[in-house]
Amino acid sequence: MNYKHIPVLLNEVVSALEIKEGGVYLDCTLGGGGHSFEIAKKMKFGKLICVDKDDEAINAGKEKLKDFNFIKFIKSDFKDIETKILFEEFDGILIDLGVSSHQIESPSRGFSFLKNAKLDMRMDSSQKLSAYTVINNYTKDDLEKILFDYGEEKYAKQIVAKILKQRKISPISTTFELKQVIESAIPSKYKFSGGCQKTFQAIRIEVNRELTGLYESILFLISKLKTHGRIAIISFHSLEDRIVKNAFKEASKDCICPPKTPVCICGHHASIKLINKKPIVANADELKLNSRSHSAKLRIGEKI
Ligand SMILES: C[S@@+](CC[C@H](N)C(=O)[O-])C[C@H]1O[C@@H](n2cnc3c(N)ncnc32)[C@H](O)[C@@H]1O
Incomplete structure (x- = not known):
């Protein structure tokens, strides 16, 4: 299979994870295996667990990484792997969120x-919920909420009104039919500045439950790091980055009591230190080579 995906912030990720020979690593979002390949090369031996919920990614990753004999592949949502990694402790964990090219x-x-x-x-092509179901079966309120919350789409109400009108006539079955409906709802000026993008992003996030449980999963994965183990997370839009930032913030604080609580009662202890206060972004060379890198933000934490 010709799996096309250029890994973003590759050097930055490899250096963030401080890969040790013989270490134990987890790649939560294998994709085409670009990051895992570089991690595996530096590890030489040890254990690398690669997870993806997409069969095509798992197959492409198996092919790309076939020369390494210390890799285990798990086809799953990484938010559901708790029981599969129960007895593991990691030197490094990578999450490269979102979709692949x-x-x-x-x-x-x-x-x-x-x-x-x-x-x-x-x-995950084996799951039931698809964009077709969301667009054709969800209620007006649910669709509006998804477009507002996951797409930050200011024309959410207008777009949803057109979707509802169209689906009374016939179901919206294809990407181009949806595009047409969206474009009929938004000012023409807006069409040329990514008018469909926000709705498509919102529906994709809903279909794949991309943000659901992400915060909790990051905190769980931090708990699976060895002391001095590193977690690196790449996000591609502000909604994801906010969740990553807030989860890292919670994990790096000794007290998470509500502000103005006179004495700490939470008993919380920091479990990571932040390696970078501001997210790392792509340099000029990468920006030229890979358009996807424009929106990538890398945050790194180290277990204490
Ligand atoms: C940006 S790509 C990763 C690219 C990869 N780092 C590489 O170098 O090729 C994201 C991948 O993560 C997968 N993915 C996204 N969210 C996931 C989740 N919650 N659980 C498992 N896989 C997920 C997607 O199927 C996709 O293959």
């Missing part, structure tokens, strides 16, 4: 408004 650009996967396909957007 392969998923976006595969005509059959229905992620992109630039390619006509059946409305789908499932990372």
Whole structure:
């Protein structure tokens, strides 16, 4: 399979994780295996667990990493792997959130408004919920909430009104049909500045439950790090980055009592120190080579 994805912030991730020979690492979002390949090269031996909920990513990763004999693959949402890594402790954990270029650009996967396909957007093709169901079966209120919350779409109400009107006539079945409906609801000026993008992003986040449980999962993964182990997380939009930032903030504080509580009663202790206060972003060379890197933000924490 020709799996197309250029890993973002590759050098920064490898240096953030301070890869040790013979260490134990977890890549929560294998994708095409670009990051894992560099991690595996530096490890030489040890254990690398690679997770993805997309069968195509697991297959592509297996192919790319076939020369390393210390890799275990798990097809799962990384938010559901607690029992599978119960007895592990990691030197490093990577989460490279969101979709891969392969998923976006595969005509059959229905992620992109630039390619006509059946409305789908499932990372895990075995799950029931697809973009078709969300668009054609969700209530007006739920759709508006999704567009507001996950797309920060200011024309959410207008777009949802048009979706509801259209689906009374016939279901919205393809990406181009959805694109047309969105464009009929927004001012033409807005069409040219990513008018469909926010709705497509919002529906994709809903279909794949991308933000649900992310905060808790980050805190859990931090608990699975060895002392001085590192966690590196790349996010691609402000909603994800806010969750990562807040989870890191909580994990790096000794007290999480509400402000103005006179004496600490929470008993919380910091479990990580923040390696970078501001997220690391792509340098000029990477920005030129890979358009996806424009929105990437890397945050790093170290277990204490
Ligand atoms: C940005 S790509 C990762 C690219 C990878 N780092 C590389 O170097 O090729 C994101 C991948 O994570 C997967 N993914 C996203 N959210 C996931 C989740 N909650 N659980 C498991 N896999 C997830 C997607 O299916 C996709 O393959």
